[in-house]
Amino acid sequence: MSHCLLTAQQSRDIDRKTIKEMGIDGFTLMEIAGSSAAKAILSGRAGLSHGLYLCGKGNNAGDALVVGRYLMQHNIAATLVFLSGTGDLSADAEKNLELLRRFDSRNQLTIFESWEDFDQTGTWDFIIDGMLGTGLDSELRGDYLKGVHWANKQSAPVLSMDIPTGLHADTGEAMGACIRAEQTFAFGGRKQGHYLEEGPAKTGEITYCELPFPNHYKASCNTFLLDESWVERPPAQPGRHKYASGVLYIIAGSEGLTGAAILAAQSAWAEGLGAVIIVCPRGLLSVYEHNLPSIIKKPVGDATDDHFKPKHLSRTLEIIGEKEGAVLLGPGLGRHEETASFVSRFLSRNSRNTVIDADALWALARSRQWNKPDNTQWILTPHPGELSRFADHPITNDYQRLHFVQEVSSDHQITILSKGMPGIIGTSSGMCYVTNYNTQYFARAGNGDVLAGKVGAYLAFDRTPDASCAEGLLQGKEKLDRYLETAQGLPEPGDFI
Structure with missing residues (x-):
């Protein structure tokens, strides 16, 4: 209290x-x-x-x-x-x-x-x-x-x-x-x-x-200051089979936007997951093969495909059904009409707990009806501009942001990690948690992908959605504190991985 x-x-x-x-x-x-x-x-x-x-x-x-x-x-x-x-x-x-x-x-x-x-x-x-x-x-x-x-x-x-x-x-x-x-x-x-x-x-x-x-x-x-003592961090359990140590599927990528998926995958992998699996259009496979040797790649479509299309849906669902795990949807997906249609159909049929980030949020905001499958947990990770797309009016200050996050999270039974200064976690119970440290560094391009990767990793470890968001924010804080102790200037996204 x-x-x-x-x-x-x-x-x-x-x-x-x-x-x-x-x-x-x-x-x-x-x-x-x-x-x-x-x-x-x-x-x-x-x-x-x-x-x-x-x-x-x-x-x-x-x-x-x-x-x-x-x-x-x-x-x-x-x-x-x-x-x-x-x-x-x-x-x-x-x-x-x-x-x-x-x-x-x-x-x-x-x-x-x-x-x-x-x-x-x-x-x-x-x-x-x-x-x-x-x-x-x-x-x-x-x-x-x-x-x-x-x-x-x-x-x-x-x-x-x-x-x-x-x-x-x-x-x-x-x-x-x-x-x-x-x-x-x-x-x-x-x-x-x-x-x-x-x-x-x-x-x-x-x-x-x-x-x-x-x-x-x-x-x-119903609003609390986020405290790191609340978040339990169980030690890693070596010796388990890789697929039993947490699996995260990252559905990401389009031509010119491959860096977002790379940062998210590296960030998730750094948290000790058993496997990180990128699902991407086949035309981008060579980029991920070159930059992510430790990450499993599962391409969909043919060599001419450089963004997701509705025709990729069945194969994508097939892939994420192969192993138990969580999903991160959105980094660098792009905003093609075909991709927006893919996102809408995927979310209505996907049974995995999912972090919805970046361009997937853009696609979701365009949809007037959310067909979230029962017993599926969603975490939305919008920055203020993305959050405003879900509202009927512009969200111009933190007070409005806090109450909108609280209302939408409770009404839709989802979790929202609202990026900004401060970071705000809205939960399905109506409780909200607020950060008390400088989060402006995380507004730089690429840092949102790193944060999404970490939240996705904790969700893949079977943490609750709110704990996954809290862990991601607190890990970012710890890494930022260590960086600022020894370095000058603004950190790059890779410094948080």
Whole structure:
């Protein structure tokens, strides 16, 4: 549940129910939140002597005041700036301001009642952003807009309470302007907006601070941060017959687009499959013979065929019926009308679990009716442009993408790996999983074929569709991390294989 991504409404509901039904009052929750953040600051940042606290009038300000009280106990002076004054604070924030004053036995506390009164020429070791929290649903204005612009120009690191001021908690959009935090303390639950759109660039490092929220209050949450500890990676089992160690059929290729199948096959083979079998038009066989000596090739048609046609269907189905295995359909298939017809007919008669990628997605999107055979698992791997072809309207942001993936996956009982920043896995159960690392490198030409090969390999190992997608994304992350540790510049697709 620490990886649950909450909306603003879910956060409010959980907070309210904990107070009302569990009897844990808001002041106690605020104390736990602020003390957790203060301990993290003290353990992670040395040599602090003076902090600036930018405060609104709600509970976000109250969290900041608790932090100030704990840090002041460690001789870290506090300068408070109340952008809306102190006359209309929330009850818990007002109580914490009074406590902070009582704890000030060494005259370490300075308070400004307005932005206009604030002396901006001082120096601070850090800035606490306690201006506005998850309730923001309109663009910043007035002194809050001034405060955000000013804070973003300072050299001192900005640390945000729960969410950077100006960031929409659900969509990740900047509401006119937004704090650019070095660290954000997520209280009781990570927020969906932390990981969508501008969220990753604005939140900095996210530190989860647990609150005493009962887990069953989070039952409405259906979006989670993908965590590699969830994915089991059984060790390879040497000594088994090659066809008993996982078989992936890759149906791919057309004239001028053979590289996609080569990258996908190399990627799948690198994961330790017993066999990777390329099914291709016979006219392309020599290309794969030359470039993929370890891969089994099964051509269809005659020597003049350089793309798939409906006449290849029966032989293709015959080939994939020879051994148990999974199918990867799409890399470099091309967009001939004959190929689109082949794809539609193949999918309606294919009984194997299948990853549908690239040009096969284009062909599928053109079909108004999906004839998915019963007991067959499909994984779709679209980039944002490909995903939009399945929608009645353009998908222009991550929030729309997340909800569309969730809806289509559940309605059609399929799995969708939506490539982009972030990567999103939508499952047939309606659950979605979101990556929390930079996936922009995977948008380069060829990297999608590598990712599809890895997802296909795990599906061939009999992993569930959602685990296959998660494993593929996490393998890409690990290889990217290792590459960036030792290399300069952007990695090539082959660096992920």
